[in-house]
Amino acid sequence: MIVTRTVPTPVGPLALLARDDVLVAAGFTADPHEMFVRLSPQLQAEGLTVGDLPEAAQAVADYLDGKLDALDAIPVSQPGTPTRQRLYEALRAVPAGMTVRYAELARSAGLPPTAARAAGSACAQNLIAPFVPCHRVLPAAGVGGYYYGPPVKQWLLNHELNV
Numbered sequence: 001m002i003v004t005r006t007v008p009t010p011v012g013p014l015a016l017l018a019r020d021d022v023l024v025a026a027g028f029t030a031d032p033h034e035m036f037v038r039l040s041p042q043l044q045a046e047g048l049t050v051g052d053l054p055e056a057a058q059a060v061a062d063y064l065d066g067k068l069d070a071l072d073a074i075p076v077s078q079p080g081t082p083t084r085q086r087l088y089e090a091l092r093a094v095p096a097g098m099t100v101r102y103a104e105l106a107r108s109a110g111l112p113p114t115a116a117r118a119a120g121s122a123c124a125q126n127l128i129a130p131f132v133p134c135h136r137v138l139p140a141a142g143v144g145g146y147y148y149g150p151p152v153k154q155w156l157l158n159h160e161l162n163v
Helices: 032-036 054-064 082-093 102-108 113-125 150-161
Strands: 002-007 014-019 022-027 048-050
Touching: 002 032, 002 054, 014 032, 014 054, 022 032, 032 048, 082 102, 082 113, 102 113
Parallel strands: 002 048
Antiparallel strands: 002 014, 014 022
16 A cells, blocks of 8 residues: 655645655645556555655655755655666765756766766656655756746755755
């Protein structure tokens, strides 16, 4: 069974979804079902139920209180090729308060800088924001897009820079 809990944040509700205490999805929405339908059919077959998820919820509270590395301790799992998995690992290694460009992310995942498009695709398909911090990746100019909207991305970046 996939367990969900929604926690408040200054930029709106954050839905957390976990299987056996491992996050499989997280996103800025009041409706966990929006995240649930993005999961694989195998995970969706397990069903969705409201639960507690105390470790993930506490990590969010700690992050919001200024302990910016709190999200790093929460285990996550999402689908993807070995290359995609390396990109997600590289994303999790970008420290709070720092940003990288897509080519830098590719390079840190052991890919050539020309794999910037693959890095962008990994960010676009990331199911576990902000635990897999795709908000820390910027295009060549500006803040760029974000699945939950540029204002949420900008808030997260400002929060991390101003703590």
